Amino acid sequence: MLSIDDIRTLKRANPLAEVAARCGLELCRTGSSYTGRCPFHHDQGRPNLSICCFTDASDDFFHCFRCGAGGDVIRFVRLLDNLSFPEAVARLQGTAPIQRANRPAPITRTTAPQWGxxxxxxxxxxxxxxxxxxxxxxxxxxxxxxxxxxxxxxxxxxxxxxxxxxxxxxxxxxxxxxxxxxxxxxxxxxxxxxxxxxxxxxxxxxxxxxxxxxxxxxxxxxxxxxxxxLPGRGRKPLLGWESAVGEACPIVVESVFDWLTLRSWGMGGLALLGTRVRPRVLNALSRFEHFYLALNSDVAGREAAQLLVDTFGQRALPVELPGVKDVSELAPLPDGRERFLRALNPWPVRAAA
Ligand SMILES: [Zn+2]
Known part of the structure; x- marks a missing residue:
């Protein structure tokens, strides 16, 4: 666990302009600041990224006048390679190379396409x-x-x-x-x-x-x-695997927007991305002791839910959606989350981080 002082020391050892240059940005110096093309949007014409440098490099920050990206050197590395805070810190500490990560993501055997x-x-x-x-x-x-x-x-x-x-x-x-x-x-x-x-x-x-x-x-x-x-060699995975694996009773939904709705409520779950229940979906779900089934309240959704109940018995807990066709319809409603939580009763769901 790093203290605030440790973070400051790390930033001093990694002046933002130097890190940006090592990541391939061409920077133009004007006084104590630099300008360059923003790596977070397609930056055409006049460069939009500004890097402000200070005597104490732990105060350095960047800002893009077009897309609004901004922050310190840790934020810069996080955004550039989509890293978590600890991953970006490790990168800056030199325990991971500063160039693009290219590190293999852990692959879940049944659900993840493998790329080079x-x-x-x-x-x-x-x-x-x-x-x-x-x-x-x-x-x-x-x-x-x-x-x-x-x-x-x-x-x-x-x-x-x-x-x-x-x-x-x-x-x-x-x-x-x-x-x-x-x-x-x-x-x-x-x-x-x-x-x-x-x-x-x-x-x-x-x-x-x-x-x-x-x-x-x-x-x-x-x-x-x-x-x-994504077409081609990448097989369709279940969406949201990592938000579901830590849950005692994850919520299985149908579509992308149903899953985004769960995430907006701080709940973990998985989207089947359709109603076809393939053997590898069954295989993936078999790792959960219990899971809720909040599929659409139409014929296809009910059939898919019935197939899962037939396969998993009492481990699959069907949810009667409260007067809506799918979970995402609850998202814009002021009491949508509460109505959904009531529908989950009597099995309380733990809110995910
Ligand atoms: Zn930008």
Whole structure:
């Protein structure tokens, strides 16, 4: 456990401008501060990132005038590679290399696609870009707000928005191989972005994305699928695995927005991302002694829930949703969380961190 003094010492040993330069940023000095292109959005034209340096380097901070990213050197490293606080501290202490992490995320055998280092680096960069694009997009933020999702949930779950014309240039600028982005399915032949126009949600393992799913912003046109997962070699995992594994009785829901709703309420759970219950889903659920089933209250949802009850017996606890079609409909309601908690009775659920 580091004290405030330890953190200050660590920051003094890692002046922000030096760390940014080691991470590949080209910086221009003006007096005691530096400017450069912001690594957290596709920074075109005049550079938007400002790094302010002080005699005591523990006071150094950065700010982007376009996307609003900002903070100290630890925040910078965290944002750049989507690291937790302890991971960023370890990186700065030199126990982990300062260049891109490229460390293998723990893979859960039944549910996680496996990628090479270059693919994982591209996926992590895409999640960073898309997340900051969302924070800069009034329409996409408005859509999420209407659905009851606030900034803290968006940040915790690294939710993003894909404008659709930024990824290739951003990856080139980060010196990441475009071919890997094609292999992982982020780019389509011709260079178009797979998730253009969609809200995207990553599946994170040890803070690193292993997969992405996107939902059309607003109502989709007839020929457009509402949801789209990362295509290709990456198999569809269960969304939210790490929020569920620590729970005594996790909540199984159907869609991305149901799961985001659980997270906004501080509850752990998993999204099946559909109603097809494959053998590997059964295999994954078999590790839980009990779990709630809060699937949609339509025919497909009830059939999937019945199949799970038939398979797991009393370990699967079906939830009668309180007058709504799915969990996400409760998110914008002022008493949505309370109504859901009442529906979980008589089995109290522990609120996750
Ligand atoms: Zn920026």
């Amino acid at each position: 280092l270059a693919e994982r680096a591209c996926l992590a960069a895409a999640v960073t870009l898309y997340h900051h694009s969302l924070l800069d997009d009034v329409q996409a933020l408005g859509y999420l707000s209407e659905r009851g999702l606030h900034r803290s949930t968006i940040e915790r779950c690294r939710v993003g928005y894909v404008a659709g014309d930024e990824l290739a240039r951003y990856l080139a600028w980060r010196r990441l191989p475009l071919r890997a982005a094609f292999r992982v399915g982020l780019l389509k032949p011709g260079g178009r972005e797979t998730f253009a126009g969609r809200i995207v949600v990553p599946e994170l393992r040890s803070a690193q994305p292993i997969w992405l799913i996107g939902r059309v912003l607003g109502e989709p046109r007839a020929e457009t699928p509402k949801y789209l997962g």
